[in-house]
Amino acid sequence: MKKKLPDAVLMDIRMPVMDGIECTKRIKEEWPHVYVMMLTTFKDEKNIRRALQVGASGYLLKSSDAENMAAQLRALHSGGSVLDTNVVNQLLNLDRQAHLRELTDREKQIVCCVGDGLSNKEIADKLFLSTGTVRNTLSVILEKLELRDRTQLAIYYWKRE
CATH class of the missing domain: 3.40.50.2300 (Response regulator)
Incomplete structure (x- = not known):
């Protein structure tokens, strides 16, 4: 079976x-x-x-x-x-505004999309990018923000304000 x-x-x-x-x-x-x-x-x-x-x-x-x-x-x-x-509301005590300034406008758009729960394909479709470009840009974003994965990125997005 x-x-x-x-x-x-x-x-x-x-x-x-x-x-x-x-x-x-x-x-x-x-x-x-x-x-x-x-x-x-x-x-x-x-x-x-x-x-x-x-x-x-x-x-x-x-x-x-x-x-x-x-x-x-x-x-x-x-x-x-x-x-x-x-x-x-209980996670991440980072200086979010300083980190956010390190991102390009395109990277900030992708962070917003991740925060809204979009998949790589949905982000690619929305921003007219390839899924490979989204995946690579996410890697750069995670490195810049010193985050492990998109879950932490979503937390970061919602806690930054």
């Missing part, structure tokens, strides 16, 4: 045998293409950072309404990053 893998997993942090963060780590090691969305009541910085570090693509609070969760899962599946607004 063939087993089918899910595209996305909703993961709680507290579980009886293994916590959700360790489980996420194992899922991402075995199946890196599977998106993991943390769905929890915990919004402490330690859990948020640990979850994102092991590969969670999103972090939503259980207090979110079902329509919002469905929309966020669709954004996640299309390559976006999803973070609850309350979660974003």
